[in-house]
Amino acid sequence: MATFGNLSDRLSETFKNLRKKGSLSASDVDGTVREIRRALLDADVALDVVKEFTGKVRERALSDEVNKALNPAQQVVQIVNDELVAILGGQQRRLEFAKNPPTVIMLAGLQGAGKTTLAGKLAKWLAKDGHTPLLVAADLQRPNAVTQLSVVAEQAGVAVYAPEPGNGVGDPVRVARDSIAYAKTKQFDTVIVDTAGRLGVDAELMKQASNIRKAVNPDEVLFVIDAMIGQDAVKTAQAFQEGVDFTGVVLSKLDGDARGGAALSVASVTGRPIIFASTGEGLDDFEPFHPDRMASRILDLGDILTLIEQAQQAFDEDEARAMAEKFSTETFTLDDFLKQMQQLRNMGSIKKMMGMLPGMGQMKQQLDSFDEREIVRTEAIIQSMTLAERQNSKLLNGSRRLRIARGSGSTVTEVNALVNRFEQAAKMMKTVAKGGVPQIPGMGPIPGARGGGSKKQQPKKKGSKSGNPAKRATENAALASGAKPASAGAPGGTGFGLGGAAGSAAPTEEELASLQKFLGR
């Protein structure tokens, strides 16, 4: 997989080369555009879309807006980001509800795209918002799709309308039509029609889908597409657009390591917005799709907004501020670290969160192999220390370390490693909190950032600053004013990149590096 980085990896690799230059020549731009093209192809963006995309980027990259910019490379990143967002649909779109209930939502897509699972997720999501959804089993094709939908409905705690047993028996058009009347009499305010998976080239089944559409006259037709789909995305999407004229797209299986390609292709070719993203097998792994965030994710600028939202739920703001204070006044202790870690765990899966951080795309591999239990082990080590030791790690002599190792069921080496990591990271955080080194491009490798990491990360840091601006004006303001001055609440914030809660947004490179270190990888 090393030869096969995802889109973010590839682009950042490209931009790394670009960033070394003060100004851009036409040949620089061509080289970069070629790399972008390849990266996009590798990410399964449809060839026609790639051509159009790179054409636009090239044109804009050679224009004055770049030449006049302070940092041309940064400007190119900005352009790529802009164009990505433009293709992905600009603004986030919400579901349209009918004026007179029931609102009818129809799902369509290829086999195995995840329609039935999505039906359950959507229903649960709607139910949470106070709606009363009804799931309609109009997939009478696949063996036991009806049963599956019933089970999903039960898990989601919603009603299901399944008059036909399925497995090839019954008329899906009729089921769909009857379901509307049923919903009206039973006072359901949304109807979700799950249809059979079908191939774009299967004229007969497409006809059937279009008949279902006519029968129920849906307010929304959602086209469910697998994030892993390749070049065929375009043809399939076009076929479905002709067949059922969908109004929105749902991107499923986004929790895999394929991302971006299909989204770009479909949105660009059909002009229909992506409304939802499905990110896992649980019924709650479902979120509204944010084009700007997705673009950032593709560019590996990190999905900071989502992260902050989560952080705000889990973090106590006062505590966060206190922590920021500690960073800057050099009184950050192992005890604080422990607290941080426990708070961090409140937020849910560390892996998922770290994946949202800018620059983390490249660490995906490590992330995936990252063992959450490592944190438990680290916790155990710290908890085996006396209070005095936690306050002052300098107390830790050989015999104390041996005792700690015994107490936590680890080895002295592990204790040493933890203490070393802690000391280095604490030092770095101080620097960050004081607004030191980090934001200066072209400086030497970050102390402690390991080998290839530092090399790769350098471009990144600018990315997180530069890519954001257009999209996240607020974020940016915070960044611009917060990152440079030595304000205590600055990015250093709560540390480990989760400073968001403290008020300002972006975690810095050092934090990422130190987080990595802390977590033992």
Place this chain on the structure above:
Amino acid sequence: MAQLSSWSLSGALKGMFSKPTIDENTWEDLEYALLTADFGPDVTEAVIDDLHEKVDRYRTTDPRDLQRMLRESLEERLSKYDTTLKLTERPAVVLVVGVNGVGKTTTIGKFSKFLGTYGRTVVVGAADTFRAAAVEQLATWAERGGAQIVRPQQQGQDPASVAFQTVDFAKRNGIEIVLIDTAGRLQTKGGLMDELSKIRRVIEKQAPISEVLLVLDATTGQNGLAQAEAFIEHAGVTGLVLTKLDGSAKGGFVLAVQEKTGIPIKLVGQGEGIHDLTGFTPHVFAQKLVG
């Protein structure tokens, strides 16, 4: 173009092969055709370079020659590995793995029918205890394929134990072939991948595993490679099954998968009917693809 043989590249290639000579456009068209067939930038580049060289060497300007060379080149690449299934053990245990929604269960149904026509007795193990109604879906397919089924005794049972019971059942009843369905899992889910390794280990306590088939969806793009690599590492894949070839996707990425991993394609699925599964023949595949 989309009616008769939509799966073939021939539509995309027809224009270029019917021209009188090979020119710059020919190469561009070829690149376009290969890229849109999901061959991916690497393989596309390699194939085109290879053809470029051949065309230069033989000093040909006839696109027909190029077409023949392309067919041969693909065939040669595809037939590098042995595509026969090894099911000589008794019982021969076949583990079927893959990401979500690629058609594992459907493949098992068709495969049991396929084996049934050769007079083999088959039992399928419903080790997909995760997805709603997966067991029922498999049961329906097993019935259609004329196979017996071993179900989990309770909801959410450990898949490894279902696999174990299935093999055990086959041994006790003298059934020749065991097919084990597993839950779909994305290759990035470390925990779920470990579960596969466990299923493997547990089965091996009873009988050696003859084949581990990775099911790949033809509509998948370059991510197919990442999938294959992860599944090879955790499940020890011995063969690939390419499904949904009845759509408009060409599944070109399997060539890259086969070349990078050395795992051959062994079965090809082309529809939802019970008979729509065939063995893989490189010759036919290349012929159909190029036209």
